[in-house]
Amino acid sequence: xxxxxxxxxxxxxxxxxxxxxxxxxxxxxxxxxxxxxxxxxxxxxxxxxxxxxxxxxxxxxxxxxxxxxxxxxxxxxxxxxxxxxxxxxxxxxxxxxxxxxxxxxxxxxxxxxxxxxxxxxxxxxxxxxxxxxxxxxxxxxxxxxxxxxxxxxxxxxxxxxxxxxxxxxxxxxxxxxxxxxxxxxxxxxxxxxxxxxxxxxxxxxxxxxxxxxxxxxxxxxxxxxxxxxxxxxxxxxxxxxxxxxxxxxxxxxxxxxxxxxxxxxxxxxxxxxxxxxxxxxxxxxxxxxxxxxxxxxxxxxxxxxxxxxxxxxxxxxxxxxxxxxxxxxxxxxxxxxxxxxxxxxxxxxxxxxxxxxxxxxxxxxxxxxxxxxxxxxxxxxxxxxxxxxxxxxxxxxxxxxxxxxxxxxxxxxxxxxxxxxxxxxxxxxxxxxxxxxxxxxxxxxxxxxxxxxxxxxxxxxxxxxxxxxxxxxxxxxxxxxxxxxxxxxxxxxxxxxxxxxxxxxxxxxxxxxxxxxxx
Ligand SMILES: [Zn+2]
Numbered sequence: 001x002x003x004x005x006x007x008x009x010x011x012x013x014x015x016x017x018x019x020x021x022x023x024x025x026x027x028x029x030x031x032x033x034x035x036x037x038x039x040x041x042x043x044x045x046x047x048x049x050x051x052x053x054x055x056x057x058x059x060x061x062x063x064x065x066x067x068x069x070x071x072x073x074x075x076x077x078x079x080x081x082x083x084x085x086x087x088x089x090x091x092x093x094x095x096x097x098x099x100x101x102x103x104x105x106x107x108x109x110x111x112x113x114x115x116x117x118x119x120x121x122x123x124x125x126x127x128x129x130x131x132x133x134x135x136x137x138x139x140x141x142x143x144x145x146x147x148x149x150x151x152x153x154x155x156x157x158x159x160x161x162x163x164x165x166x167x168x169x170x171x172x173x174x175x176x177x178x179x180x181x182x183x184x185x186x187x188x189x190x191x192x193x194x195x196x197x198x199x200x201x202x203x204x205x206x207x208x209x210x211x212x213x214x215x216x217x218x219x220x221x222x223x224x225x226x227x228x229x230x231x232x233x234x235x236x237x238x239x240x241x242x243x244x245x246x247x248x249x250x251x252x253x254x255x256x257x258x259x260x261x262x263x264x265x266x267x268x269x270x271x272x273x274x275x276x277x278x279x280x281x282x283x284x285x286x287x288x289x290x291x292x293x294x295x296x297x298x299x300x301x302x303x304x305x306x307x308x309x310x311x312x313x314x315x316x317x318x319x320x321x322x323x324x325x326x327x328x329x330x331x332x333x334x335x336x337x338x339x340x341x342x343x344x345x346x347x348x349x350x351x352x353x354x355x356x357x358x359x360x361x362x363x364x365x366x367x368x369x370x371x372x373x374x375x376x377x378x379x380x381x382x383x384x385x386x387x388x389x390x391x392x393x394x395x396x397x398x399x400x401x402x403x404x405x406x407x408x409x410x411x412x413x414x415x416x417x418x419x420x421x422x423x424x425x426x427x428x429x430x431x432x433x434x435x436x437x438x439x440x441x442x443x444x445x446x447x448x449x450x451x452x453x454x455x456x457x458x459x460x461x462x463x464x465x466x467x468x469x470x471x472x473x474x475x476x477x478x479x480x481x482x483x484x485x486x487x488x489x490x491x492x493x494x495x496x497x498x499x500x501x502x503x504x505x506x507x508x509x510x511x512x513x514x515x516x517x518x519x
Contacts, residue, residue: 049230050096050097050098050109051096051097052094052095052096052117053082053083053086053095053096053097053108064084066084066085066088066148066152067148068081068144068145068147068148070141070145070373070374070376070377070380071373071376072137072140072141072185072373072376073140073141073144074180074181075105075174075177075180075181078108078140078144078173078174078177079106079108081144082095082108082110082147082173083095085110085147085148085151086110088151089151091114091116092112092113092114092116092150092151092154092164093110093111093112093116093147093151094110094111094116094117095108095109095110095111096108096109096111097109098172098223098224098226098227099219099220099222099223099226100219100223101176101177101178101196101197101219101220102178102196102197102198102218102219102220103178103197105177105178106177107172107174107175107177107220107223107224108172108173108174109127109170109171109172109227110147110170110171110172110173111168111169111170111171112147112150112151112164112169112171113164113167113168113169114154114161114164114165115168116168119168119429120166120168121429121431122399122401122431123166123167123168124167124168124233124234124235124394124395124399124433125167125168125170125231125232125233125234126167126168126169126170126233126234126235126236126391126394127169127170127171127172127233127235127236127237128143128146128169128170128171128172128236128237128238128239128387128391129172129175129224129236129237129238129239129348130142130143130171130172130173130174130175130238130239131143131173131174131175131176131177131179131180131239132175132176132202132203132220132238132240132348133176133179133193133194133195133201133202133203133240133241133369134174134176134177134178134179134180134181134182134183134193134194134195134196135179135180135183135184135187135190135191135192135193135194135369135370136194136239136240136241136242136366136369136370137180137183137185137241137369137370138241138365138366138368138369138370138371138376138379139239139240139241139363139365139366140173140174140180141376141379141380142239142365142379142380142383142387143171143172143173143174143239144173145380145384146171146384146387146388147171147173149384150163150164150169159388160388163388163391163392166395167391167392167394167395169391170231170233175202175220175224176195176196176202176220178196178197179193179194179195179196179197180193181193183370184370185370185372185373186370186371186372187369187370188367188368188369188370188371189242189369190369193370196218196220198218200215200216200218202218202220202221202348203238203240203344203346203347203348204344204345204346204347205217205218205220205221205346206221206225206346206347206348206350206351207225207346207351207355208252208345208346208347208350208351209250209252209350209351209354210250210252210253210254210345210350211252211345213345213346215346224348225351228351228352228355228356228358229356232356232357232358232424232425232427232431232433233352233356233358234358234359234394234433234434234435235307235358235359235360235390235391235393235394235435236349236352236358236359236360236361237311237360237361237362237363237387237390237391238348238349238360238361238362238363239363239365240362240363240364240365241364241365241366241367241368241369241370242324242364242366242367242368242369243324243364243367244317244318244322244324244331244334244364244365244366244367245312245318245331245334245335245336245341245364246307246308246309246311246312246318246334246335246336246361246362246363246364247308247335247336247337247338247341247349247361247362247363247364248298248304248305248307248308248335248336248337248338248349248361248362249296249298249304249337249338249349249350249353249360249361250296250297250298250337250338250339250350251296251338251339251343251344251347251349251350251362252296252338252339252343252344252345252347252350253293253294253296253339253343254296293339293340293341293342293343294339294340295337295339295340296337296338296339296340296343297337298353298422299419299420299421299422300353300359300420300422300435301337302437303359303397303435303436303437304359304361305335306393306437307359307361307390307393307435308334308335308336308361309333309334309335310386310389310390310393311334311361311363311386311389311390312333312334312335312386313333313334314385314386314389314390315334315382315383315385315386316381316382316383317334317382318334318382318386319333319334320334321333321334324367325367338350338362347362348360349361349362353422354422356424356425357422357423357424357425357434359435361390363386363390365379365382365383366379393435394433394435395463395464396435396436396437396459396461396464397433397434397435397436397437397459397464397465398432398433398434398436398441398443398457398459398464398465398466398467399431399432399433399434399464399465399466399467400431400432400466400467400468400469401426401429401430401431401432401468401469402415402426402430402432402445402447402469402471403430403468403469403470403471404450404470404471404472404473405470405471405472405473408430409426409427409428409429409430409431410426410430410447410450410471411426411427411428411429411430412425412426412447413425413426413430413432413445413446413447413450413469413471414445414446414447415432415434415443415444415445415446416443416444417434417436417441417442417443417444418441418442418443418444418454433464436459437459438459438460438461439458439459440456440457440458440459441456441457441458441459442454442455442456442457443455443456443457443467443469445469445471447471449473449474450471450472450473450474451471451472451473451474453469453471455467455469
């Protein structure tokens with residue numbers, strides 16, 4: 001029997017191997033404007049800022065009815081729609097590009113907010129990133145319809161007005177515009193257009209919390225990394241297709257080695273059912289069946305489950321947990337832990353959470369990746385409420401300011417909730433946010449040169465709790481300023497030893513490659 005497992009494993013391996021923050025820092029923070037990215041050329045990253053794309057001022061265009069068709073929009077059409085939106089709604093939208101794709105297409109982001117050009121002090125920035133797999137096309141169109149829906153309902157829908165008055169919503173309809181251009185309408189599965197123009201999977205291209213990611217970093221990934229380093233996003237949704245589920249961190253796990261018995265089950269399941277489970281299936285007709293992985297839970301698991309459930313329960317179908325295909329399992333209440341579904345290295349959601357304290361959930365919004373355009377109205381109706389309610393969850397938990405004893409903001413103070421060892425930081429205005437469920441917490445605050453503080457906080461369901469923290473400078477007896485002994489919680493890298501090469505690790509790594517290809 002052992003030899004059969006070995007042969008199957010080798011075959012499996014053989015198959016696997018065949019394949020600025022927007023506001024510029026100015027004297028008056030509330031007057032911070034979007035500055036020119038181009039004008040600063042090759043300045044250091046932290047000095048670069050993004051340029052707002054000017055709204056085309058065209059009287060004829062302004063008088064045209066503002067609409068968005070239920071059709072797919074290629075890059076030029078999408079760009080035209082985004083520009084028309086800023087032209088029509090200049091006080092509610094701002095368009096900027098965070099960089100270029102491999103083939104030189106802009107990575108557009110539309111801010112939709114009552115304060116599109118200015119950071120609103122004390123109000124959270126949130127984001128959606130769609131179409132990072134270029135052939136997962138529904139998400140891209142959902143973003144265009146969301147933009148349209150928000151701006152056209154601002155004056156008539158009190159809830160949308162409240163959301164836009166109190167939140168800056170950044171929407172990136174396509175992180176992989178090159179991939180979309182070569183994807184094919186009607187292709188529910190498969191990988192054509194999934195990757196960027198150099199053949200890289202962008203959702204395997206980020207630094208990883210658990211393992212070293214040796215993939216060459218891509219321009220689209222670099223642009224997003226720079227973006228999230230400049231704007232402290234509180235909440236984020238990464239939209240995909242190929243399944244119907246909200247999947248939350250961690251996507252990776254400290255231990256992806258599988259026992260021989262687990263490997264044995266995987267190999268047998270694969271061959272007896274001729275299918276594999278996948279997150280965003282790239283393989284033709286092989287979307288099925290789960291294999292058993294262990295969950296990899298964050299210290300904020302209660303929050304992530306709540307965020308995922310907010311999306312699934314406001315969706316027309318997701319929370320029913322019905323499988324996309326008869327051969328595939330459904331997800332209980334329409335949510336899953338990412339690693340429990342299957343582990344992956346270099347994903348975007350773990351990066352957002354661990355590096356920048358931004359809570360990101362992966363939203364799989366359609367069983368078919370690129371369905372015929374006439375089905376788009378259904379997808380929009382299914383997802384409309386979820387897309388809006390999810391963003392409103394940024395207004396839960398705590399927010400506040402870290403100040404020194406003179407009332408000056410303390411930038412880059414490290415904060416964390418006691419016993420939740422993934423932290424977050426204060427902005428240059430001393431602001432911070434953390435989404436939390438109702439309960440009692442201790443907030444720990446550290447900053448160089450200050451005495452660390454611990455503050456008791458009560459979180460209620462109805463509104464976020466305002467927590468203002470004053471830090472006192474501390475000098476030691478030797479005249480030097482106090483420096484906290486603890487390592488700041490953010491940017492703390494886990495001490496996980498790399499796997500030793502060997503029989504089991506190469507099998508496991510080969511298996512993971514295979515799964516990664518499908519996902
Ligand atoms: Zn995807």
